Amino acid sequence: ALSLAATSSPTAANAVTAHRGDIYATVTATGKVQSKKLAKLSLPQSGIVASISKMEGDNVNAGEVILSLRGDDANRRVQQAQLNLQNRQLDLARAKGAPRDEDIDIGRANLQKATAAAASAEAAYTTSPTAQADAVRQVTRADLDIAKANFNRVLNGPSREELDALQNAVSAAQLDLDAAKNALAQTKLTAPYTSTVTEVNVREGELVGGFSPLAMVADLTALQIATEIDEIDVAHAQVAQTVEIRFDAFPGEQFEGKVTRLFPAASTQRGTTVYSAVVDFDTRGFKIRPGMGATMKIRTVEKKDVLLVPNRALKNAGTRKAVQIIAPGQPRDVIVETGVTDGNETEIIRGLNEGDQVSVQ
Numbered sequence: 001a002l003s004l005a006a007t008s009s010p011t012a013a014n015a016v017t018a019h020r021g022d023i024y025a026t027v028t029a030t031g032k033v034q035s036k037k038l039a040k041l042s043l044p045q046s047g048i049v050a051s052i053s054k055m056e057g058d059n060v061n062a063g064e065v066i067l068s069l070r071g072d073d074a075n076r077r078v079q080q081a082q083l084n085l086q087n088r089q090l091d092l093a094r095a096k097g098a099p100r101d102e103d104i105d106i107g108r109a110n111l112q113k114a115t116a117a118a119a120s121a122e123a124a125y126t127t128s129p130t131a132q133a134d135a136v137r138q139v140t141r142a143d144l145d146i147a148k149a150n151f152n153r154v155l156n157g158p159s160r161e162e163l164d165a166l167q168n169a170v171s172a173a174q175l176d177l178d179a180a181k182n183a184l185a186q187t188k189l190t191a192p193y194t195s196t197v198t199e200v201n202v203r204e205g206e207l208v209g210g211f212s213p214l215a216m217v218a219d220l221t222a223l224q225i226a227t228e229i230d231e232i233d234v235a236h237a238q239v240a241q242t243v244e245i246r247f248d249a250f251p252g253e254q255f256e257g258k259v260t261r262l263f264p265a266a267s268t269q270r271g272t273t274v275y276s277a278v279v280d281f282d283t284r285g286f287k288i289r290p291g292m293g294a295t296m297k298i299r300t301v302e303k304k305d306v307l308l309v310p311n312r313a314l315k316n317a318g319t320r321k322a323v324q325i326i327a328p329g330q331p332r333d334v335i336v337e338t339g340v341t342d343g344n345e346t347e348i349i350r351g352l353n354e355g356d357q358v359s360v361q
Contacts, residue, residue: 257281
């Protein structure tokens, strides 16, 4: 039989009614707001900062320039590559087209000149067959062969091998131009996506090294909270659990979120083992910014329409819990089986009925 210490008769002022309601067991945590999309930006080449187009707080669209390095040399290389490509394309177009009268006239004139030179050298050798005359004769014969080949090429067009070589020259020139344009593009720091500039780490005229951090952007329309859960509580935490959130910057306002990520690896914070987690939340239109502090209650257990009493109504009975029921005549203590508690109220699983009056301490 239950035996508890005698208590004085409670009054209406310290009596409450066991009632039905919803209760949540929670795990508390703190965290910081961060952007879901955050990028630290750099350029692969060194140079001097020529201009800064966007500053902290400015909104940028994807591809919009934030700052530029001096690009005089890169611009010149692009212009030279463009000119070279145009010349190679012109060479190919001429080779593929019908021979021009101008080219035919030049080829014929060169052939006539080479023919006359070869005839003259042959006559000189016939008159005086010396070694020197023979050398001249051989050179003029070679020049004549070249002139004939060139004239035939003008009349008949280039060979397949020559056209392939010209096409390869065009392709190589295009690659040179692409490389020059890419080098020029690498003098401009652009936003990778629509976002807000949160940091600019350089000044105009400053010399910066390749891959140095120059700026940072963040998408302020997609926010989350990074937090750590104590190892004592992490066994109760799960993805998709509801989170009650309060921000230091907005006292009195409550926001709702969900646990979206729970990392399996532990870390140590101030001597305590914790597990990192991420919480998504609804800003409700408030201007919440990265870096703001948040206090959270993660609902690890949710129970609906259960019997509840205030924690102040519970008394220790050895290893069990009891409540004092206020009934006509002498109040009596009964053992109860408890369930979930939220720190203020506790679920009563067995031992009490809805509507029972119980005393509170």
